[in-house]
Amino acid sequence: MRKKTKMIHAGITGDNQTGAVSVPIFQVSTYKQPEAGKHTGYEYSRTGNPTRHALETTIAELENGTAGFAFASGMAAITSVMMLFEPGDHIIVTDDVYGGSYRLMTRVLERFKLNYSFVDTSDLKEVKKAAQPETKAVFIESPTNPLLKITDINAVAAFTHSKKLKLIVDNTFATPYFQNPIDLGADIVVHSATKYIGGHSDVVAGLVVVNTEALAEELHFIQNSIGSILGPQDAWLLLRGIKTLGIRMEAIESNAQHIANFLMNHPDVAKVFYPGLVQHTGHEVAEKQTRGFGGMISFDVGSEEKADQVVDRVNYFTLAESLGAVESLISIPAKMTHASIPRSRRLMLGITDGLVRLSVGIEDIDDLIEDLAQALKSYE
Ligand SMILES: *Cc1c(COP(=O)(O)O)cnc(C)c1O
Numbered sequence: 271m272r273k274k275t276k277m278i279h280a281g282i283t284g285d286n287q288t289g290a291v292s293v294p295i296f297q298v299s300t301y302k303q304p305e306a307g308k309h310t311g312y313e314y315s316r317t318g319n320p321t322r323h324a325l326e327t328t329i330a331e332l333e334n335g336t337a338g339f340a341f342a343s344g345m346a347a348i349t350s351v352m353m354l355f356e357p358g359d360h361i362i363v364t365d366d367v368y369g370g371s372y373r374l375m376t377r378v379l380e381r382f383k384l385n386y387s388f389v390d391t392s393d394l395k396e397v398k399k400a401a402q403p404e405t406k407a408v409f410i411e412s413p414t415n416p417l418l419k420i421t422d423i424n425a426v427a428a429f430t431h432s433k434k435l436k437l438i439v440d441n442t443f444a445t446p447y448f449q450n451p452i453d454l455g456a457d458i459v460v461h462s463a464t465k466y467i468g469g470h471s472d473v474v475a476g477l478v479v480v481n482t483e484a485l486a487e488e489l490h491f492i493q494n495s496i497g498s499i500l501g502p503q504d505a506w507l508l509l510r511g512i513k514t515l516g517i518r519m520e521a522i523e524s525n526a527q528h529i530a531n532f533l534m535n536h537p538d539v540a541k542v543f544y545p546g547l548v549q550h551t552g553h554e555v556a557e558k559q560t561r562g563f564g565g566m567i568s569f570d571v572g573s574e575e576k577a578d579q580v581v582d583r584v585n586y587f588t589l590a591e592s593l594g595a596v597e598s599l600i601s602i603p604a605k606m607t608h609a610s611i612p613r614s615r616r617l618m619l620g621i622t623d624g625l626v627r628l629s630v631g632i633e634d635i636d637d638l639i640e641d642l643a644q645a646l647k648s649y650e
Contacts, residue, residue, distance in 0.1 A: 273447060273561070274516040281328025293324040295506045317494050321502040325477075325509050329467075332446040332512070333459050335479035337486035339493050340500035340508070344442065344462025345370050347476025349378075351438060351458055353492045354485075357383035360404040364391045364421065366414045366619050368440065368462075369607055391421045392552060398429060407436040413443045413556070416568045416603040416627040417620050418543045420552025423559055427455025442466070442594075447519045448562040452481045465594030466565075469511045469518055473504050518596065521632040522565035528635050529628065529642065533569045538576070538646050540624070543568040565630040566593060568603070571646070574623040577602050581626065583645035586633055593629035598638060601627045 271279060284291045296319055301312045312318050322340050330338035341347040348371055355361065363375065365388040375386050387400040391410045408430050412421040423439060430437040438458040439451035445466045451459045461467055463475040480486050493499060500508075523546070530544035542549075545556040546563030556563060571577050580600070581589050587600035591607055601607060604616055604623050611621070630638070 276332060277447065277516040278513055280331040282324035283328075293321055293506065293509055295502050296320045297502055315502070316497050316499055319499075319502050319505070321509075322500055322505040325500070325505040328509060328512060329446070329461075329477045330479050332450075333441075333452055333479040334450050335452050335459065335481050336483055337480055337490070339478045339480075339489055340463075340505055341476035341478065341493070341498050342500055343474045344368075344460070344464055344476040345374060346498040347460050347462075347478050348440070349374060350489065350492050350496060350498050351460060351478055352379055352384065353496065354436075354488060355384055355406055358385075358404055359406040360385045360387070360402050362386070362391070362397055362400045362405060362408045363388050364410045364412075364414060364419075365389055366417060366419060366621075367409070367411055368415060368442075369610060371409075371411075371440070373610070390419070391426065392419045392555075394422065394425050394429065397426060401433060401435075405433070405435060407438055409438045409440070411440040411443070412449075412559075413545055413552070413564065413566065415443065415566070416543070416607070416625065418443075418545050418550065418552070418566060418568065420545055420550075420556045422555045423449075423451050423454040423456060430457075431455065443564055443566055444560055445515060445519055445564070445594075447515050448523075448564060449560040452479065454559055457481050457485065463508050463511075464592065466519065466522075467511055467515060467594075468508055469515065469595055470507075471592065471595040471597065473507045473511075475500050475504050475508055477508075518632060519562060519565070522630055523562045525632065525635050525638060526563070526565045526567055526628075526630040529630060529638060530567050532639050532642065533567070536643075536646060538571060538648060539569050540572050541570040567628045567630060569626055569628075570622055570624050571626060572624045574602075574604075577624045577626050580642075580645045584641050586637055586641045587628065595629070596632050598631035598633060599629040601629075603627050 299315045326338035389396040389400045410421045436457045439456045442462045459479045461477040463477045533539045533542045544567045587598045
């Protein structure tokens, strides 16, 4: 099955009993048992729900894994994955990892004695250098936020396999349409499905896919024990979002390529970060491991004032956090998503005051470029 067909036909897509071509929303908590202690596959909706199960089966197939799990949010998904580890374990993490993941790891999970090294995982030497006897996993994001740094997943996987470490990839930015980390050697894939998979800024959800039965059993035990599950209505919204993930990502990427080229040629833009540009440091690796470069672009306009001007003047880019939806969004990472990081560390990571981030949507490209052109114009 080819990619675009898979978005429509993978997993569980309808209802055998009625012939409904859309999976019903099973708004139910418990299930009638034929006799005490026997059940029909479902006994209680925390343990399993048919709508959630349809979504979990679908994401597992999209990521070429053994089993999928749906959670109440991306953070609930990542927290549940972290529960696979034990006090004293050490995990190597991408240094510009999503802010919420950084907060979870450093402010919540450190209480349970999980230890971390945050390193530039786009440099394999840094990953190797950070390994300790207690290291149990490497957690990477590729591309990262907001500088779209690319980690060579295959190369890191070769290292984690040789050391018997788990490789966890947050695949939110690339989506299962453009990148499949399990095919590249990852053990666990996580998604904030709030972003591209949902795709319409109307649901908060997280997904996990694992590549072995043993991990599947363990993660199901954790999901059922913690209860961090996704409800049936939201599971259904994701099933609906997945149907158009392929065409949305292609439309988004085409728009993003045009915008990246426009920004590259703009005299007031000092630097553009987009993996689809040959000038981008991770371009070659991105080209090797993904089928597309996605819809996130960051660019530096040189100063806080100019960045303020741009976000103030745009008409079709909504000033908002989050990303991955049909509508274009704009943000200033230093003041919004990355404001909690001290300025000195922000600058060290390359997140300057003049950095503007776009989540490109599926509007008409001419409107988007005209809009950015008028917003960038200087009136001295
Ligand atoms: C948004 C996001 C998360 C967190 O997901 P929520 O659904 O907001 O809990 C994790 N990782 C990345 C890369 C994200 O963009």
